[in-house]
Amino acid sequence: MELMAGSPAEPPAGRGAGDPGSPGGTGDRARGALLGLAVGDALGAPAENMRPSEIRRRWGRIEGFVSDDPAGTDDTEYAIFSGLLLARHGSALTVSHVERAWHHWIADLDEGPFRGAGFSERGTLENLRRGLAAPISAQHRHAWSDGLAMRAAPFGVFAAGRPAEAARLVAVDGRVSHEGEGIYGGQAVAAGVAAAMVGAGLASVIAAALSVVPMDSWTARSLRRAVTAAQRPYPDRLARERAVRSAVVIGGYPWTDLAPEAVGLAFGAFTAARGDFRTAVLTAVNMGRDADTTAAVAGALAGALHGASAIPQEWASKIGPVRGSCLPSMRGYHVLDIAELLTPDDAEDGPGAPPGAVGGTPVRDRPAPASSWYEPAGSPPRDGTGAPLTEPAVTPAAPSVATVHGATR
Numbered sequence: 001m002e003l004m005a006g007s008p009a010e011p012p013a014g015r016g017a018g019d020p021g022s023p024g025g026t027g028d029r030a031r032g033a034l035l036g037l038a039v040g041d042a043l044g045a046p047a048e049n050m051r052p053s054e055i056r057r058r059w060g061r062i063e064g065f066v067s068d069d070p071a072g073t074d075d076t077e078y079a080i081f082s083g084l085l086l087a088r089h090g091s092a093l094t095v096s097h098v099e100r101a102w103h104h105w106i107a108d109l110d111e112g113p114f115r116g117a118g119f120s121e122r123g124t125l126e127n128l129r130r131g132l133a134a135p136i137s138a139q140h141r142h143a144w145s146d147g148l149a150m151r152a153a154p155f156g157v158f159a160a161g162r163p164a165e166a167a168r169l170v171a172v173d174g175r176v177s178h179e180g181e182g183i184y185g186g187q188a189v190a191a192g193v194a195a196a197m198v199g200a201g202l203a204s205v206i207a208a209a210l211s212v213v214p215m216d217s218w219t220a221r222s223l224r225r226a227v228t229a230a231q232r233p234y235p236d237r238l239a240r241e242r243a244v245r246s247a248v249v250i251g252g253y254p255w256t257d258l259a260p261e262a263v264g265l266a267f268g269a270f271t272a273a274r275g276d277f278r279t280a281v282l283t284a285v286n287m288g289r290d291a292d293t294t295a296a297v298a299g300a301l302a303g304a305l306h307g308a309s310a311i312p313q314e315w316a317s318k319i320g321p322v323r324g325s326c327l328p329s330m331r332g333y334h335v336l337d338i339a340e341l342l343t344p345d346d347a348e349d350g351p352g353a354p355p356g357a358v359g360g361t362p363v364r365d366r367p368a369p370a371s372s373w374y375e376p377a378g379s380p381p382r383d384g385t386g387a388p389l390t391e392p393a394v395t396p397a398a399p400s401v402a403t404v405h406g407a408t409r
Contacts, residue, residue, distance in 0.1 A: 028307035029197045030157045030343045032277075034335040036303020037079055037153050039315045040281045040295030041072040047291040048073075049256050052241070055288055062285050070318050074121065074326040075150040075296045081105065081330055082173055083154035083338035090158070093169055098176045099134045105329040121147055124177040134176040142255075146262035148174040148186030150293045153300035155186075156193025158342045163191035167212035178259075184219040185259030187212045189297050192267070196304035202275050205301065206267060222248045222260040226268030237283075244268035245287045256290040265289060266297035277302040277310040 046066050047055050059066055085101050086093060107128040123140030132139075152170045159166035167187035174183045188209040195208035206227055213220050229247040234240040248264035256262075265287055273279035280302040284295040303311060324331025 024199065024307055026160055026197065027339070027343050028309070029160070029199075029304050030339040031308040031336055032303030032306060032310060033153050033157050033193055033197065033300045034079070034083070034303070034339045035308055035311055035316055035319060036277060036281070036299035036301075037296045038072050038076045038299075038319045038335045039303075039311055040284065040297070040299025041075040041150075041292045042070040042319065043281055043299075043315070044285045044291035044293070044295035045071070045073050047285050047288055050288045050291065052245070052286060052288050055286055061282075063282060064315070065318060071323060071325070072319075073292050075293055076335060077322050077324070077327040077330045078121070078147070078151040079154055079296075080322060080333045080335060080338055081327060082151040083157075083335075083342060084333075085173070086154055086158050086169065087338070087341035091165070091169065093172050095134050095172055095175050098173050099128070099137070102128055102176055106327060109329065121177065128176075135179070137176050139179065142182075142257070144181040144259055145178070145257040146182075146185055146259040146290060146293050147257070148178045148182050149189045149259050149263050149266075150296055152186040152189035153193045153297070153304070154338060154342055155190040156195075156197060156300075156304065157339065159190070159194045160197035160343075161194060163194040163208040163212055166190035166194035181218050182259050184213040184217050185263045188219055188223060188263050189266070189300070192301055193304045196301055199305070202271065202305075205275075205305065206271065209267065218260040219263055222264035223267050226264035227271045230268045230271035240272050241283060241287050244272060244283075245289075249289060257293070262290045262293050263297065265294040266301070269294065269298040270301045273298075273302065275302055275305050277306060278312060 043062070043065060047062060050058075055062060081101070085098060089097050102124070107125050123142055124137055127137040127140060148170065151173070155166045155170040155173070156163075159169060167190055170186045170190040171183050174186050178186065191212040192205050192209035195205045200208065206223070210220055210223060225247040226244050229243045230240065232240075232243065234243065244265065245268075248261050248268065250258065250261060266284055269283035269287065270280045272283050277299065280298040281295045284298040285291050287294065299311075308316070319335070321332045321334045322330055
């Protein structure tokens with residue numbers, strides 16, 4: 001199959017297709033996308049900034065968690081941050097909203113060095129703390145990083161079936177912290193997830209990602225090269241991974257967070273796996289470089305395509321609320337809380353599923369919105385569709401505890 005042929009047909013407007021609570025429904029795909037992001041992040045974290053040869057020397061081939069206490073990184077915490085912001089404002093999201101949120105929950109807090117934050121986030125924080133405003137806040141040496149791509153999946157979840165809208169919204173978020181290729185990387189991921197959320201085929205997911213970025217951009221060229229390399233015949237898995245990696249990696253460059261490179265590797269892994277969740281994330285992890293981000297993106301794409309049930313339970317069960325090691329204000333939130341907030345009309349479970357079930361496991365004590373989420377001046381509270389809220393808004397508060405797909409929330 002030639003994945004580059006044609007252009008994506010825009011799926012019907014709306015929140016998605018199928019019974020939202022059943023396998024393959026919008027709610028299931030939303031949980032799959034964001035839980036897939038967190039699983040990929042945690043699987044890839046130990047291999048971050050490593051070469052494949054280093055990974056093999058240390059672990060052989062990574063086939064699961066290599067730590068007894070796996071945890072996500074800034075990728076998951078920033079995705080939660082952006083997801084909460086998106087749930088708060090929906091399609092009415094503005095750059096001013098994003099900038100205010102960065103100040104309120106990150107830059108204006110005296111919480112230490114924000115350990116684990118990427119260079120783009122640190123550069124943004126420094127500029128915001130100096131009093132610079134967006135888009136000037138994004139003018140630092142790492143505006144091309146994958147820091148927006150790593151937090152882009154919630155936008156695809158929210159704009160399910162609408163890749164162009166997902167790309168527009170993630171660019172609004174990104175203008176505080178990124179420019180150019182950094183924005184394009186986030187747009188490609190958000191659009192790909194949006195297409196996967198309605199069950200688009202592999203070719204259509206890739207075409208959706210390419211449709212929202214300039215075709216002559218570094219991001220588009222890298223994505224095309226990776227996908228093309230992933231489709232060729234190879235004698236074994238290792239040869240395929242080497243080919244995908246060599247198609248996009250900038251040899252000798254010391255930083256591994258280049259958005260065009262990371263996005264290319266993620267889509268290459270997704271293509272090599274034909275969308276299969278386990279294969280996609282493990283391919284991304286074992287290629288090294290910015291392995292937590294590439295595996296998080298591959299996991300979000302595959303999770304959105306197949307739903308939460310596609311994620312191995314032994315991996316899903318290890319994902320708990322984030323620890324706030326990078327963003328203390330996000331401590332205690334679980335990615336599945338964000339999936340619920342971004343699909344408010346899809347919280348009902350499908351026929352035959354236990355009440356409040358995800359992957360056959362009951363969910364208890366769903367979190368209720370609280371009232372202290374920041375209020376941008378002159379902007380009425382909005383819900384996930386952009387309509388005015390009549391109920392209290394979302395807040396990063398202490399969440400409830402529930403068991404979801406074997407995971408503690």
